Amino acid sequence: MLKKICLPAMLGLMLSLPGHAADAGKRVLLVVASYKVKASEYTDTRAALEKAGNKIVVASTGLDPAWTDTSLQIKPDLKIADAKAGDYDAVAIIGGEGSALELWDDAPLHQLVQNAARADKIVAAICMAPGALAKAxxxxxxxxxxxxLQSAFGVLKAGGATYLEQRVVVDGKIVxxxxxxxxxxxxxxxxxxxxSR
Structure with missing residues (x-):
């Protein structure tokens, strides 16, 4: 025999189910250069985050589609200069040669990741992109x-980091x-x- 469930209890049960607001994932800003983005790093990172229920927003130096090393083009949602660290739970920079050429010295990106770190957000970068974190x-x-490559791990060392030959390194809230x-x-x-947050 079914028991009657009051409306507030039913709503609470629904909100606790996957796909409902109470279980909604976090907001992650993926940052890409406007060209020479490593497509697999973008797609693999995005797929893992979305599989876990996270909402992805993409930022680049402009709003034109970002070119990758494959036929994939990535349409940014906003410019890096317009992104606010407080709107996201994590900021992750995707690598590729373009990240070194365009993002390592990008002042709006430096300000964004500095603000994110100060606000206790997760800040991450992969492949060539950690150079931007070092320079920030x-x-x-x-x-x-x-x-x-010397250019990549050299800039980390110049920025005061201890370089580790590991696939992924987590140090506090930096990945x-x-x-x-x-x-x-x-x-x-x-x-x-x-x-876990």
Whole structure:
């Protein structure tokens, strides 16, 4: 025999089910360069985050589609300069050669990740992109990884980081990934950290 459930209790039960507001995922800002983005790092990271129920927003230096190393084009939702760290639970920078050429010295990106770190958000970067975190001053005294090229790990060391040859490195609320092959693990690590908060 079924018991009657009062409306408030039923609403509470519904909100606790997957896909409902109480179980809604966190908001993650994925940052990409406007060109030479590593497609697999973007798709693997995004897939792992979305599988865990997180909402993805994409930022770039402009609003034109970002070009990758494949036929994939990534349509940004907003410019990096217009992004506010407080709107997101995590900011993750996707790598590729374009991240070194365009994002390492991008002042709006530096301000964004600095604000995110100050607000106790998760800040992450993969492959060539950790150089942007180093140049923003976020890796001083931190363990981190990056693509195994002198230009990539050299900028980490110059920024005061201890370079580790690991696929994914977590140091507090900063996550770095080593190379494209680390994309699925990088995304899954971010998803797990977001779920624990």
């Amino acid at each position: 001053g976020l890796l001083k005294g931190k363990n981190a990884t990056a693509y195994p 770095t990934g080593r190379n494209p092959e680390a994309g699925p693990e990088f995304g899954a690590t971010l998803a797990a950290l977001l779920a």
